[in-house]
Amino acid sequence: MNSFLPVEARWVRLMSCLPPGWVTRLNRQALAIPYALSLFPGEKERIADLFRGYLKVTSQSGDPADLARKNVSVRLLQKYAAPLVSVAPEAKLADLVNVVGEEHFLNAHARGRGVVIVSAHFGSGGLAAAWIARKGIRVLTLRRTEWRDPKRSSVASFAFFGTEPMFLDWSESPVAVLKRGADALRQNAVISYLADGEFGERYGKASLFGRPVPIRTGLVHVAASVGAAVVPAISLITRAGLRTQFFPEIAVDSPEGVQAFPQAFASILEKGYKNHPECISWHPFETRLFTGRAWRLD
Structure with a gap:
């Protein structure tokens, strides 16, 4: 492994080298590791060791069973993807991140009207x-106001490398937040x-x-409203490494386009997961799908 990487990043790199079947099982059993795995003989102990090793290198303390129930083992893996993208030398970057379809974003941004990047799973x-921020483009990422204090959340620093946090206060009028977003998009x-x-009351089915999901x-x-482009992007950790894929722009320049957006995006997401079943997914969005628990439309 590359010695310049921090130990957490090297662990992510190790996980990305696991065979697809192992990573899929780790994902699907994340809520039960390390004591209630229903896997083939001999694999329970090996995956349990992987989980304990992950807790050690990420300096997590506490009952492993409790941590596993909270899905910490998988949730924090991709946390280190953004630092890799931001601090890794260019010469090493190609070994860590595979970016596909970047031209879809670049073409949309070249029009000068701003771009909304739509993703799924935290x-x-x-x-x-x-x-994108590495290219000197202003990027805002939506974040909760309580995450301003790094002591309150280990996620506070995630994805802030080169990006500008757009904090949302639950007491703040959604109209004010959306207005700030519109002003930023007008500046490209x-x-x-x-x-x-969890942000915003508006969703489409x-x-x-x-399974029904809210988008x-x-x-x-x-x-x-401001004529900005909407470009889907999905990032996964796979056996081949970290992968980010930009997809063709989804047209929202008409009421019909906006109405059709939820299913258009869900179809792209479904295709991406089918093409990469070995991805390390770590948000309840996928966990509920894999475990058969239906989404609640709230």
């Missing part, structure tokens, strides 16, 4: 945002948000793997 947007900035996130659309409406 952290996916951060990797794409950090990649980029806003990254999660379509399966879509189907993913045959947040607040910033899509903002993009439509």
